[in-house]
Amino acid sequence: MESSWFTTDQIDKDTFVISEYRHWEETHCYLLTGKERGLLIDTGLGISDIYGEVMRLTDKPVTAAVTHTHWDHIGGLKYFPDFYCHMAEQEWISGKFPLPVEKVRQMVSDCDKLPEGFRADDYDIFQGKPTKLLEDYEEIDLGRRKITVLHTPGHSPGHMCFWEKERGYLFTGDLVYQGTLYADYPSTDPQAYLASLEKIAVLPVERIFPGHHSLDIRPELMVRMRDELRKIDKSGRLKHGSGLFEYGDWAVRL
Numbered sequence: 110m111e112s113s114w115f116t117t118d119q120i121d122k123d124t125f126v127i128s129e130y131r132h133w134e135e136t137h138c139y140l141l142t143g144k145e146r147g148l149l150i151d152t153g154l155g156i157s158d159i160y161g162e163v164m165r166l167t168d169k170p171v172t173a174a175v176t177h178t179h180w181d182h183i184g185g186l187k188y189f190p191d192f193y194c195h196m197a198e199q200e201w202i203s204g205k206f207p208l209p210v211e212k213v214r215q216m217v218s219d220c221d222k223l224p225e226g227f228r229a230d231d232y233d234i235f236q237g238k239p240t241k242l243l244e245d246y247e248e249i250d251l252g253r254r255k256i257t258v259l260h261t262p263g264h265s266p267g268h269m270c271f272w273e274k275e276r277g278y279l280f281t282g283d284l285v286y287q288g289t290l291y292a293d294y295p296s297t298d299p300q301a302y303l304a305s306l307e308k309i310a311v312l313p314v315e316r317i318f319p320g321h322h323s324l325d326i327r328p329e330l331m332v333r334m335r336d337e338l339r340k341i342d343k344s345g346r347l348k349h350g351s352g353l354f355e356y357g358d359w360a361v362r363l
């Protein structure tokens with residue numbers, strides 16, 4: 110299913126992925142619906158109306174939850190007054206995001222073809238007040254469908270993965286995707302990154318759903334990432350400034 114900006118695919122009868130392939134970040138958002146309500150995991154760049162896209166897929170009320178509060182995941186929060194983020198990033202979402210808006214506007218406009226009527230110069234970083242701050246191992250109940258919050262810092266201090274044990278689904282945000290992982294800028298934490306990979310790599314994951322790029326990835330990717338980060342740690346280089354480490358289908362910048 111393709112609308113002008115988003116590409117939507119169905120994962121199973123009540124799970125959807127909404128992608129922004131026309132932007133180089135290839136951001137993915139996921140809609141999970143239960144008996145009572147829906148959960149939108151991440152909200153994308155915010156340069157086209159993701160709310161309209163979500164409403165085509167469900168008639169239930171939808172809460173948004175962001176894996177972390179980087180601009181490319183919170184853009185659509187403006188359409189969702191009911192949204193959750195992790196307590197460690199509450200400040201970022203209320204005006205203290207450590208990146209100037211000009212920089213973000215540049216990244217926004219680096220794009221195949223922006224939606225009609227959209228002007229990158231008018232783009233603003235979302236700011237707002239979450240209806241709830243999430244904590245590690247908290248459960249989000251959608252009505253006969255339960256999602257567990259896993260605090261997985263490293264990429265950012267309040268990064269979370271969302272775990273649906275019953276289906277073996279792990280939504281990994283920017284902690285695990287195929288491509289270059291970032292643990293080099295000041296708000297990242299390479300040691301925490303490894304600890305988070307240790308935490309998720311032992312889960313009985315059937316399918317991984319990343320925040321960016323290829324959807325065709327298997328759970329063994331996060332195990333390989335954990336193993337390589339362990340090796341980097343053993344060599345004493347799991348810290349900022351160690352440079353780029355490449356492994357074929359993925360890399361990590363420290």
Ligand SMILES: [Zn+2]
Nearest residue numbers: 177179264283
């Ligand atoms: Zn990010």
Ligand SMILES: [Zn+2]
Nearest residue numbers: 179181283320
């Ligand atoms: Zn991202």
